Amino acid sequence: MSFINYSSREINCKIVYYGPGLCGKTTNLQHIYNRTNPELKGKMISLETEAERTLFFDFLPLALGEIRGFKTRFHLYTVPGQVFYDASRKLILKGVDGVVFVADSQAERLEANLESLDNLHLNLAEQGHDLSSLPYVIQYNKRDLPNAAPMAEMQRLMNPNGVPEFEASAATGLGVFETLKSVARLVLQELRDASR
Amino acid sequence: MRDLPFVMYDEDQRQILAIVERLVRDANAKGIFIVDRNGQLIVEAGEMHGVDTTSLASLAASCVAATGSLAQIVGEEDFPVHFHQGRRDNLHITLVGTSFILIVVFDERSSLGLVRLRVKKASAALAKAFEDMAKRAERAPASPTNSPFSEITDEDIDNLFST
Ligand SMILES: Nc1nc2c(ncn2[C@@H]2O[C@H](COP(=O)(O)OP(=O)(O)OP(=O)(O)O)[C@@H](O)[C@H]2O)c(=O)[nH]1
Numbered sequence: 001m002s003f004i005n006y007s008s009r010e011i012n013c014k015i016v017y018y019g020p021g022l023c024g025k026t027t028n029l030q031h032i033y034n035r036t037n038p039e040l041k042g043k044m045i046s047l048e049t050e051a052e053r054t055l056f057f058d059f060l061p062l063a064l065g066e067i068r069g070f071k072t073r074f075h076l077y078t079v080p081g082q083v084f085y086d087a088s089r090k091l092i093l094k095g096v097d098g099v100v101f102v103a104d105s106q107a108e109r110l111e112a113n114l115e116s117l118d119n120l121h122l123n124l125a126e127q128g129h130d131l132s133s134l135p136y137v138i139q140y141n142k143r144d145l146p147n148a149a150p151m152a153e154m155q156r157l158m159n160p161n162g163v164p165e166f167e168a169s170a171a172t173g174l175g176v177f178e179t180l181k182s183v184a185r186l187v188l189q190e191l192r193d194a195s196r
Numbered sequence: 197m198r199d200l201p202f203v204m205y206d207e208d209q210r211q212i213l214a215i216v217e218r219l220v221r222d223a224n225a226k227g228i229f230i231v232d233r234n235g236q237l238i239v240e241a242g243e244m245h246g247v248d249t250t251s252l253a254s255l256a257a258s259c260v261a262a263t264g265s266l267a268q269i270v271g272e273e274d275f276p277v278h279f280h281q282g283r284r285d286n287l288h289i290t291l292v293g294t295s296f297i298l299i300v301v302f303d304e305r306s307s308l309g310l311v312r313l314r315v316k317k318a319s320a321a322l323a324k325a326f327e328d329m330a331k332r333a334e335r336a337p338a339s340p341t342n343s344p345f346s347e348i349t350d351e352d353i354d355n356l357f358s359t
């Protein structure tokens with residue numbers, strides 16, 4: 001749920017990066033953090049295990065600039081991808097304005113991607129949301145790996161509705177900002193359409 | 197399907213800030229923050245200038261969300277009051293209504309008893325203020341005439357990303 005503060009002339013939106021364990025959600029946020037000017041970003045918080053797996057979430061506040069005199073801020077969150085952290089994923093999805101599904105392109109992770117996508121549908125439905133009416137984009141990550149599945153197959157399995165999709169290699173940063181911009185754009189368009 | 201944006205006007209901010217500033221004095225608090233359950237900072241008061249309020253708001257909301265889920269697992273509806281005791285500073289967290297979180301930071305100049313007592317009183321006033329806020333939002337729903345966002349162009353959006 002976006003928050004419009006007329007008093008401080010700010011608007012805040014929440015974007016959640018979802019996807020199976022180790023697909024590269026945290027790596028996306030780290031890249032954004034590393035490549036953003038200090039005055040445009042807040043502290044990145046990572047609640048993680050000793051093995052650097054996300055335990056609860058990563059959080060990165062970004063300020064994009066002004067739109068019609070309002071400071072536009074995006075709060076980026078990642079969920080923990082490991083299957084047994086489902087209770088935490090549900091909490092993080094609350095109040096979401098836009099979703100990035102990060103898929104792991106490695107052929108042996110296809111099943112894990114589909115499971116996570118199902119889980120996303122289910123958890124959104126519990127909150128009365130639906131991917132078809134929510135700003136939503138897909139990122140095919142780890143395209144750099146030799147065992148990456150063919151794009152056509154991933155698209156067929158994961159993007160039957162043809163939402164915006166991006167090939168990425170978060171470890172080098174390829175496709176990371178394109179993904180973010182695309183979902184941010186959809187969120188702002190939604191905000192506009194909702195106030196018409 | 198999406199929730200409507202949550203809107204706060206100047207009048208809301210003033211009303212809530214007045215209650216919170218009084219609570220700072222009455223409870224001898226170092227700082228008081230009101231955060232919504234999605235982790236957005238609503239108002240702050242007190243002497244804790246320079247703390248990272250964005251992180252504070254997000255972490256407090258997550259903490260309340262996690263504890264709320266724990267409550268349900270053990271058969272409670274929620275845990276409406278949380279208290280974290282530190283060596284110097286303490287954190288007193290209360291749920292206000294269904295959507296807001298009141299965070300009081302205090303040290304040895306105050307006490308848990310005093311904070312509890314004053315928070316109880318202020319909570320009622322805050323709940324009332326939030327009700328008023330919801331009513332105002334209902335009376336003036338976002339429309340092309342009063343929402344700056346109805347006029348956003350694709351160009352405005354592009355400009356955000358040009359830097
Ligand atoms: N080769 C390659 N490795 C990547 C890429 N993106 C992420 N990785 C690596 O994959 C591993 C897992 O990345 P994370 O970002 O921690 O994964 P996550 O999705 O946050 O995982 P959870 O927190 O468990 O849900 C790390 O070792 C990354 O360096 C990529 O595009 N290419």
Ligand SMILES: [Mg+2]
Nearest residue numbers: 025026053054
């Ligand atoms: Mg992670």
